[in-house]
Structure formats: C-alpha cells, structure tokens
Amino acid sequence: MSEPRQARTGAVLFGSFDAERRWRPEGLASLPQLADPGADRLVACMDEALFAAAEPGDLLITREPVAPALVAAREAAGYTCEHHHTGEPHPGPDADADVEHRLLANAGLLCRIGGSARLHPYAVLPATGVLADLTGHAADVPGGEQVARVNGKAWSSLLAARHGLPGAGRVVRSAAELADAVRSYVEPGHPVVLVKDSYGVAGRGTFEVTSERRLTRLVAHLRRQEDRGLAVEFVIQPRYDRVADFSSHLRINPDGSWLLLGIQHLANSGYRHEMSGPVPQALVGDLRRPAHPEAMELVARSLAEEGYHGPVCVDSMVLRDGTWIPVLEVNARMSMGGLNLRLDDRAREHGLRSHLWQEDVTIPDGFDVDHLLKLLHEEGLLYEGGTGAGVLLLVGGALVAPRGRLICAALCPPDEFPRLRAATRAVAASAGIVLARAA
Amino acid sequence: MSNATEITETETRVRNVLAEVLEGRIPVEEITVDADMVQDLGLDSLQAIQFLLRVEDEFDVELDYESLSLDHLRSVRFFTTEVLRRSAREQ
Numbered sequence: 001m002s003e004p005r006q007a008r009t010g011a012v013l014f015g016s017f018d019a020e021r022r023w024r025p026e027g028l029a030s031l032p033q034l035a036d037p038g039a040d041r042l043v044a045c046m047d048e049a050l051f052a053a054a055e056p057g058d059l060l061i062t063r064e065p066v067a068p069a070l071v072a073a074r075e076a077a078g079y080t081c082e083h084h085h086t087g088e089p090h091p092g093p094d095a096d097a098d099v100e101h102r103l104l105a106n107a108g109l110l111c112r113i114g115g116s117a118r119l120h121p122y123a124v125l126p127a128t129g130v131l132a133d134l135t136g137h138a139a140d141v142p143g144g145e146q147v148a149r150v151n152g153k154a155w156s157s158l159l160a161a162r163h164g165l166p167g168a169g170r171v172v173r174s175a176a177e178l179a180d181a182v183r184s185y186v187e188p189g190h191p192v193v194l195v196k197d198s199y200g201v202a203g204r205g206t207f208e209v210t211s212e213r214r215l216t217r218l219v220a221h222l223r224r225q226e227d228r229g230l231a232v233e234f235v236i237q238p239r240y241d242r243v244a245d246f247s248s249h250l251r252i253n254p255d256g257s258w259l260l261l262g263i264q265h266l267a268n269s270g271y272r273h274e275m276s277g278p279v280p281q282a283l284v285g286d287l288r289r290p291a292h293p294e295a296m297e298l299v300a301r302s303l304a305e306e307g308y309h310g311p312v313c314v315d316s317m318v319l320r321d322g323t324w325i326p327v328l329e330v331n332a333r334m335s336m337g338g339l340n341l342r343l344d345d346r347a348r349e350h351g352l353r354s355h356l357w358q359e360d361v362t363i364p365d366g367f368d369v370d371h372l373l374k375l376l377h378e379e380g381l382l383y384e385g386g387t388g389a390g391v392l393l394l395v396g397g398a399l400v401a402p403r404g405r406l407i408c409a410a411l412c413p414p415d416e417f418p419r420l421r422a423a424t425r426a427v428a429a430s431a432g433i434v435l436a437r438a439a
Numbered sequence: 440m441s442n443a444t445e446i447t448e449t450e451t452r453v454r455n456v457l458a459e460v461l462e463g464r465i466p467v468e469e470i471t472v473d474a475d476m477v478q479d480l481g482l483d484s485l486q487a488i489q490f491l492l493r494v495e496d497e498f499d500v501e502l503d504y505e506s507l508s509l510d511h512l513r514s515v516r517f518f519t520t521e522v523l524r525r526s527a528r529e530q
Binding site: 032033034035038039183204206207208211214217221270271272360362402417426433436 | 483
C-alpha cells in the first residue's frame with residue numbers, strides 16, 4: 001500500500017454483480033416479490049466472468065475459488081490474467097459477505113491491490129470506496145453517493161423526460177400517483193403497463209399491470225407499506241411493441257471526456273438478460289430523433305456532471321413503428337453486454353465475433369464442471385484461441401445442484417452461433433444438465 | 440360433487456395457469472401435481488410472481504405475498520391445499 005505509484009502494474013478486477021440491491025436506499029417500498037436465496041447464491045459467483053475484461057498482467061480477485069479445470073481452459077483460450085480469490089466457502093459470520101467486505105478483511109490481498117496500477121470494480125459500492133481509499137486508489141472510483149443516484153431508474157427517467165427523449169418513464173412517489181400514472185397509459189390504448197422498482201434488476205423488480213384488478217391489488221400492497229412509513233419510488237412505462245433491444249457501452253473519463261466502446265444486440269427472456277452479441281449495422285445507423293450519437297452524448301455529459309466516471313451501459317429499444325427509446329435505463333457499472341464487448345474485441349482479431357448467453361438449468365447432485373469441460377473438449381466445442389470457433393464457459397460456480405445457470409460465450413462467425421449454442425446445450429444435457437427454458 | 444373431485448378440478452386449473460406462465464415450454468399434461476415447480480419445472484422468482492398473480496385472477500382470491508416464499512411452490516398439490524385453499528377460506 002505504500003509502494004510508489006510508478007512502480008505499480010496492471011489493473012485489479014473484482015466486484016459484486018448484485019450492485020442494485022446494495023445501492024437501493026433503505027426505507028423504499030417494494031413490489032410483490034418472493035425470496036429466492038438460490039438466485040442470490042448464483043449471482044454471488046458471477047464475478048468469475050470478469051476474466052473477460054482482464055488483460056494479461058491484470059489481477060482478477062473472485063469471491064470464491066474457480067475450478068482449476070476452468071482456469072486451465074481459459075488459459076488455453078488465451079485469457080491469462082493472474083487470479084486470486086477471497087477464500088474457500090465456510091460457515092461463519094462472514095459466509096454471506098460480499099467480495100468487497102471479504103477483501104476489506106484480507107490484509108494480504110489489500111496489500112496486493114495497493115501494488116496494482118488501478119482498480120476496475122464491476123460496480124462502485126459503498127465498500128468499494130473504502131477499499132479504494134485504503135489501497136491508494138481513491139482517484140480511480142467516483143463517490144458512492146453519486147454512483148447510487150445515477151444508477152436509479154428514477155434518475156435516468158427524469159433525465160430522459162427533462163430532455164424530451166421519447167419513451168421516458170414517469171417517476172411516481174406515492175401509491176395514489178402510481179394509480180393515476182398507470183391509468184393514464186391504459187386509456188390511450190396500452191393494455192400492459194410496467195411498474196419498475198428504481199433499483200430493480202434482472203427481472204426482479206418489474207410488475208406488469210394487465211388489469212384494473214391487478215392495479216388495485218398493487219396499490220393496496222403499496223399503501224400498506226406507506227402506512228408503515230416506507231417511501232414509494234417507481235418508474236411507470238407502457239410495455240412497448242419492441243422489435244429489438246440493444247445496449248451502448250461507454251467509458252467516461254475522470255476529466256468528463258467519454259468514448260463509445262461499442263454497441264451490443266440484446267435479447268431478454270422476460271425482463272432478464274439472455275444474450276448479448278453483434279448488433280446489425282443498420283439498426284443503429286437508421287435511428288432518428290434523436291440520432292444515436294446525440295443521445296449518448298446527452299447521457300455521458302449528464303453522468304460526468306454528476307461526478308461519475310467509469311464504465312456505462314445504456315439500454316435502448318427499437319419499436320415496431322420505426323421509432324426508438326434511447327434511454328430505457330442507465331447502468332453506471334460494468335455489464336454482461338460490456339463483458340461480451342471485451343470478448344468480441346479479442347475475437348475480432350481472429351475474424352470471429354462473441355455471443356454471450358445465459359440460461360437457467362437444473363443440475364444433478366454430484367455434478368462436476370471438469371466433466372462438462374472434458375465433454376466439450378472431446379466434441380471439439382471448446383474455444384482454444386486463434387481462428388477456430390468455439391465456446392468459453394464463463395462461470396463454473398453457477399453450475400451447482402439443484403438450480404444453476406449456464407453462462408457461456410460462443411466465439412464464432414455470427415451465422416454459426418445457433419449451431420454452437422445448440423451443440424453446447426446437447427453436451428450439457430449429456431452431462432445431466434436440464435435446460436429450464438430452451439429456446 | 441365430492442371433495443376429491445373438487446380438489447382435482449382446482450389442481451387442474453392451477454396446472455393450466457402454470458402451463459400458461461411457462462409459455463408452453465412444458466405442456467399441461469406433463470405437469471404432475473407432485474412436480475416441484477421450482478426445481479423440476481424451472482419456475483424462477485419472476486415467473487413465480489406471474490404465477491401467483493394469475494392464480495389470483497383465476498380463483499378470485501388475494502394471496503399474502505409477504506408470507507410466501509418459493510418454498511410454497513414445491514408442488515401443485517402442496518400449493519393448492521396449503522396456500523390456495525387456505526387463502527380462499529380466509530376471504
């Protein structure tokens with residue numbers, strides 16, 4: 001931690017993927033939801049995928065160990081960053097602690113971080129700021145309060161509304177206001193209206209209002225929370241008739257300058273990310289009122305004015321009538337699309353493109369990720385670097401019984417992606433993995 | 440109508456709602472009353488909420504979400520007897 005700055009080399013990558021939950025202020029009312037500890041456990045090991053954003057010489061620190069066979073497979077594919085983890089899973093008071101808090105309790109790793117050139121956290125959480133201060137990297141991360149604010153859907157909706165962007169969500173701050181806003185969309189002919197938690201993510205935190213009865217139930221649910229002193233903050237939007245979703249990935253520098261890193265086609269299952277891949281060229285070039293660069297300039301400038309710097313993902317939607325919604329939400333953090341963009345940058349050097357996909361699966365007892373990798377290798381499906389198409393398994397820790405998630409990237413020409421995904425699914429099935437929602 | 444028949448009809452309606460939420464991925468005739476909705480049928484937390492909302496519409500009941508968890512969806516039969524019938528009795 002006391003090393004001089006010029007002696008430091010490489011970046012350190014780490015971070016919790018359930019950032020929105022930690023940014024969400026206490027005392028906010030919530031939509032009807034069911035506890036799902038299994039999903040939380042899966043999200044806790046998603047940080048394994050951060051290797052995709054690491055360069056040789058960088059250091060990846062994951063919350064838990066990564067299967068040695070998976071590390072070896074990545075190295076064979078050319079992903080050779082150094083890797084540490086914060087400890088074996090064990091019962092105890094810190095068993096549920098996130099990677100940021102585990103790092104704060106690990107003097108050796110803190111020292112190692114202090115010797116690195118810069119921090120690349122997945123997202124800046126309150127504990128990330130403490131960690132940055134302790135390791136001499138305070139300048140690498142923006143203030144936690146600003147980061148939490150700009151990641152709220154209320155912030156991006158108000159930004160879009162203030163600048164007259166099409167499709168801006170309406171922010172409501174009481175159950176009564178919510179009811180009025182939903183009805184105001186139903187009357188002009190939107191049969192389904194979405195109520196979004198300002199800090200909801202991955203499908204948790206979106207409620208579809210399809211009938212007056214359902215609206216009445218929701219309002220009663222929220223009024224009970226208002227009576228207990230909780231504050232209401234939701235974003236209301238009609239469910240639009242979409243033809244395509246895409247995400248734009250920016251980097252904002254500490255001096256406020258910014259650059260567009262790339263654009264990713266986005267496919268969702270329900271309201272949850274399912275696939276990121278190359279975007280058709282015509283999709284973004286034809287966008288008007290505003291043009292794509294104008295919309296991104298507005299978002300980037302506004303984020304910089306708030307004091308944010310770092311990675312950004314802006315989700316947008318193209319509608320059937322040819323118009324588009326430039327700012328569905330702003331994620332001021334890394335993202336699955338952003339990680340795929342990094343994989344894509346390297347794949348393009350070999351004439352390939354990267355397609356990242358994830359799907360829920362059921363895992364048999366005794367499943368071993370080494371076995372899956374061995375089967376993929378035997379079938380010639382593993383990506384092993386260079387120009388040969390293949391698949392990278394991004395997260396091994398998510399493949400645990402009984403419920404898991406298969407998260408992969410197919411590096412191949414775009415027209416080969418369906419075949420590679422189908423072949424990977426077939427191999428996964430032969431290893432006992434049952435796909436929960438095969439497309 | 441006997442009690443047993445009534446339960447079967449209710450379970451059938453629950454299975455139909457479930458098949459609808461699963462968007463045809465699993466045909467209704469393959470959804471057994473003992474199948475674990477989460478583990479065997481792959482219902483996630485978002486779909487679980489959709490399922491409960493549609494059950495409310497189908498049976499004209501109000502469920503107490505704050506007292507429910509994914510554990511209550513362990514099977515069609517368990518959900519029907521322990522959650523749905525109890526809610527209907529209380530209203």
